[in-house]
Amino acid sequence: MKISIGNDHAGTDYKFAVIKHLEAKGFTVTNYGTDSNDSVDYPDFVHPVAKDVASKKADFGIIICGSGNGANMTANKYQSVRSALCWTKEIVALARQHNNANILSIPARFTALPQVLEMVDTFFETAFEGGRHENRINKIPTTSC
Structure with missing residues (x-):
């Protein structure tokens, strides 16, 4: 499975731990995040992840910033x-299960590393339920509101 990951300065340490964790499980990970704790702008590191997922170059993405927002x-x-x-x-x-999320956004300043690794495992071990949820997520995309 191919995963793209991106982070700003608040998520650097978690990013390295997540990459190591995923690679140990056999995942292929592309790192678009900063490798430094120096202040950066999160969009610069999130756009490449979202582009990979949107274009199906990656199966899923993980993004990490201070609040995750x-x-x-x-x-x-x-x-x-x-x-x-x-x-x-x-x-x-x-x-x-309900939203068929394809990117996990992690708030580095509000989670602990063991919690993050557990969340990452849950993300990849949990399947989309489909059914009534399929109709709902099909109503999300729009070109204008």
């Missing part, structure tokens, strides 16, 4: 991206 807002500008801001494994499971 800015990264999530940026990723969700892409029509076929369903990025979910999550801070517990239960929210991750629902994002996959």
